[in-house]
Amino acid sequence: MDQVIEKLQNADNILEVTDLCKFFKAGRKQTxxxxxxxxxxxxxGETLGLVGESGCGKTTCGRTMIKLYEPTSGKVxxxxxxxxxxxxxxxxxxxxxxxxxxxxxxxxxxxxxTIGEIISEGMDIHFHFSEEEKTKRVADLLNKxxxxxxxxxxxxxxxxxxxRQRVGIARALAVEPKFIVCDEPISALDVSIQAxxxxxxxxxxxxxGLTYLFISHDLSMVKHISDRVGVMYLGSMVExxxxxxxxxxPLHPYTQALISAIPMADPDxxxxxxxxxxxxxxxxxxxxxxxxxxxxxxxxxxxxxxxEAPKLIEVxxxxxxxxxxxxxxxx
Numbered sequence: 001m002d003q004v005i006e007k008l009q010n011a012d013n014i015l016e017v018t019d020l021c022k023f024f025k026a027g028r029k030q031t032x033x034x035x036x037x038x039x040x041x042x043x044x045g046e047t048l049g050l051v052g053e054s055g056c057g058k059t060t061c062g063r064t065m066i067k068l069y070e071p072t073s074g075k076v077x078x079x080x081x082x083x084x085x086x087x088x089x090x091x092x093x094x095x096x097x098x099x100x101x102x103x104x105x106x107x108x109x110x111x112x113x114t115i116g117e118i119i120s121e122g123m124d125i126h127f128h129f130s131e132e133e134k135t136k137r138v139a140d141l142l143n144k145x146x147x148x149x150x151x152x153x154x155x156x157x158x159x160x161x162x163x164r165q166r167v168g169i170a171r172a173l174a175v176e177p178k179f180i181v182c183d184e185p186i187s188a189l190d191v192s193i194q195a196x197x198x199x200x201x202x203x204x205x206x207x208x209g210l211t212y213l214f215i216s217h218d219l220s221m222v223k224h225i226s227d228r229v230g231v232m233y234l235g236s237m238v239e240x241x242x243x244x245x246x247x248x249x250p251l252h253p254y255t256q257a258l259i260s261a262i263p264m265a266d267p268d269x270x271x272x273x274x275x276x277x278x279x280x281x282x283x284x285x286x287x288x289x290x291x292x293x294x295x296x297x298x299x300x301x302x303x304x305x306x307x308e309a310p311k312l313i314e315v316x317x318x319x320x321x322x323x324x325x326x327x328x329x330x331x
Contacts, residue, residue: 013041014179014211015065020074022057022064032286034060036235037074039312042179047205047212049226049243051219051258053282057235058215059103062181065213066098078179096126099172103184105164109156115142115167116152122175141170144207145200162193166200173204182214186221194218198225219262223247231255234285234293237312241319251321251330253298254278292324300325 022035034057042048050058063069065076067083076083078094086094102108109118116138123129129137139149145166156164165185172180182201186194198221205212216222222229229246231239231254239252250256257276264273280297283289289296292305304324312322315330 010041012043014044014079015042016075016077017041017065018075018077020061020064020076021072022060022069023072026286030286033235033288034285035064038232038235038237040230040237040240042211042213043227044178044211045205045209046227047214047225049222049229050213050215050232051217051222051229052232054217055282055285056232057285058232059183061232062183062213062215063100066100066179066181067094068100092126096122096175097178098181099175099177099179100181100183101165101168101172101185104188105161105168106156106188108168109164111156113155114152115154115156115159118156118167119152119171119174122171126175137174138170141173142167144173144204145170146196161189162197165189165193165197169197169200169204173208176208177210179211179213182212182216184215184217187217194221201225219258231258234283234288236293236322237320238294238322239320240312241316245316245319251315251319251326252294252323253300253325254294292322 017038017040020035020038021033024032024034026032036057038061050061052058060069064071071084078098081090081094083094116135119138119141120134123134123137135152138152142149142151147163147166151159151163156167159167168185185201186197189197201212202225204210214222214225223243226243228240228242230237231246231252233254239246239250239255246255247259250259257278260274260276278297283293283296291307292298292301292310295301295305298305302324308324310322310324310327312320313327315321315326321327
């Protein structure tokens with residue numbers, strides 16, 4: 001595991017996570033393991049996609065990385081600094097440098113504030129702009145996300161879902177961050193709007209040199225925007241590879257099932273290709289099965305899978321998998 005940590009964490013990273021855990025109490029004696037010993041490094045300027053079924057811990061992982069949730073254990077290092085030790089000005093600087101775009105554009109905007117007030121709220125905390133400078137910056141940010149300056153005087157209920165999400169993006173950009181968690185930013189939008197928002201995020205990343213953690217269920221969109229992709233299952237990282245490798249040759253049985261579910265534009269190809277259907281239900285994160293968490297739904301399960309949880313190991317150059325079968329096949 002030490003070799004994996006060393007491989008995933010290097011000088012090019014803006015954020016490094018080591019053995020990150022986030023557990024929640026579920027009753028008096030039960031614990032829900034939402035994020036269970038996740039190790040990952042995110043390089044400056046890249047987009048890391050994070051995929052998996054609902055409840056696998058993607059959002060909790062993203063929020064814990066940026067201190068919206070306090071980690072149960074593990075270490076998060078941002079820009080060379082352990083975030084658990086940050087205080088005062090250093091903590092304020094960290095909060096400026098990391099932002100989040102929320103999933104629900106209807107719930108994430110204060111209905112009592114104008115759009116201008118929503119976008120400029122962070123500026124009041126981190127900068128000392130005059131009212132004239134603030135108004136100009138809000139207008140400029142609205143323009144960057146494809147809205148006119150007049151939207152600054154409107155309220156959230158006057159906007160469509162796509163327009164609200166653009167405001168959420170402008171709010172995240174307002175404090176000049178380095179790293180943004182995009183928490184399923186397109187899932188609540190019409191299909192016709194989703195591509196526009198994703199292309200906007202790509203454009204802004206190039207313009208401002210941003211780093212993204214892009215969380216989504218839509219594997220096609222993740223493929224479009226991401227440089228590398230991590231696959232989570234029941235709180236754990238089961239596969240991590242470049243966009244090309246993961247979609248071209250998925251190794252973990254769970255990843256293979258996810259990739260096989262992506263619709264194809266070719267009707268003939270869609271009709272003839274193999275679709276991998278997972279049997280059974282997702283185990284409870286409160287009481288996960290022993291050994292490999294995916295074992296009850298895996299068609300390749302072996303005796304060792306019940307006895308020992310597989311570790312995330314590099315089986316090919318920069319391709320990491322937590323699967324006993326893959327480890328044996330790629331020794």
